[in-house]
Amino acid sequence: MSDILTHHADGVLTLTFNRVERKNSINVAMYDALATALEKAVDDAATRVVVIQGHETVFSAGNDIEDFLKNKPAGMDSPVFRFLRAIATFPKPLVAAVCGPAVGVGTTMLFHCDLVYAGDNAAFSMPFVNLGLCPEAASSLLVPRMFGYHRAAEALLLGEPFMAEAALEVGLVNRVLPPTEANAFAAQQARKLAAKPTSSLITTKQLMKGDQQKAVLERMGEEGAHFGRMLGEPAAREAMTAFMQKRKPDFSQC
Ligand code: COA
Numbered sequence: 001m002s003d004i005l006t007h008h009a010d011g012v013l014t015l016t017f018n019r020v021e022r023k024n025s026i027n028v029a030m031y032d033a034l035a036t037a038l039e040k041a042v043d044d045a046a047t048r049v050v051v052i053q054g055h056e057t058v059f060s061a062g063n064d065i066e067d068f069l070k071n072k073p074a075g076m077d078s079p080v081f082r083f084l085r086a087i088a089t090f091p092k093p094l095v096a097a098v099c100g101p102a103v104g105v106g107t108t109m110l111f112h113c114d115l116v117y118a119g120d121n122a123a124f125s126m127p128f129v130n131l132g133l134c135p136e137a138a139s140s141l142l143v144p145r146m147f148g149y150h151r152a153a154e155a156l157l158l159g160e161p162f163m164a165e166a167a168l169e170v171g172l173v174n175r176v177l178p179p180t181e182a183n184a185f186a187a188q189q190a191r192k193l194a195a196k197p198t199s200s201l202i203t204t205k206q207l208m209k210g211d212q213q214k215a216v217l218e219r220m221g222e223e224g225a226h227f228g229r230m231l232g233e234p235a236a237r238e239a240m241t242a243f244m245q246k247r248k249p250d251f252s253q254c
Contacts, residue, residue, distance in 0.1 A: 101125070103126075
């Protein structure tokens with residue numbers, strides 16, 4: 001079975017991470033599938049809303065670290081950047097349901113969703129510094145804007161996880177629900193959106209995003225250049241090797 005499940009009903013395309021045994025970590029093939037699904041949905045009149053969801057125990061552990069080392073993203077056309085561009089520019093409503101861990105891109109993709117519903121077990125984190133890397137998905141721009149600088153510094157410099165209630169407080173999440181109800185609630189909200197006129201939704205989203213989109217794409221390019229460089233440097237190599245060897249990284253030489 002595919003690691004990204006797609007389901008289409010009532011104008012809603014649902015994309016489900018289906019790799020629970022690897023904590024829904026995202027490999028190149030999954031980025032490719034997500035990017036392709038979003039790119040196709042832009043012009044597909046039958047798709048009025050997209051939902052992204054995981055399992056009630058885990059949303060996503062972010063990049064598949066092993067796969068990432070094997071298939072380092074080479075340029076802005078690589079699947080990971082195609083996915084990030086597709087989600088950041090997606091013109092129709094995007095709804096996310098998040099339960100359990102949402103690490104790295106598992107959290108940063110949510111800044112590009114319009115509605116986010118979380119299980120009370122959701123744990124968000126952006127530990128890029130802990131991996132010898134830097135933020136992606138324009139999170140270096142969007143997190144300080146949403147959280148305020150000092151809370152952003154806690155999330156992005158310390159890389160500390162924060163739970164669903166804290167995410168609700170800063171405005172990353174619309175509502176916190178029991179984990180068994182999050183996906184169903186997101187589906188219900190998506191169906192409500194799908195019954196509304198698509199042209200009004202698209203125009204309203206575009207107006208709300210305003211000038212932000214240009215800045216987001218520029219920042220993604222800037223982050224991508226640093227991220228690509230840092231992937232080959234000693235700190236990232238040490239962090240990722242340590243993860244695979246199940247030990248603490250030693251950054252004393254980095
Ligand atoms: N890439 C590759 N494999 C991953 C992974 C990732 N991002 N996240 C988890 N896995 C694998 C683990 O290595 C483990 O494999 P094993 O069964 O062969 O030992 C399996 O998935 C289960 O993960 P485990 O760590 O045992 O689960 P947990 O419930 O204790 O913790 C997380 C869940 C998500 C908190 C933890 O797995 C984690 O921190 N993952 C790394 C997150 C990360 O740094 N992502 C990159 C962001 S850029």
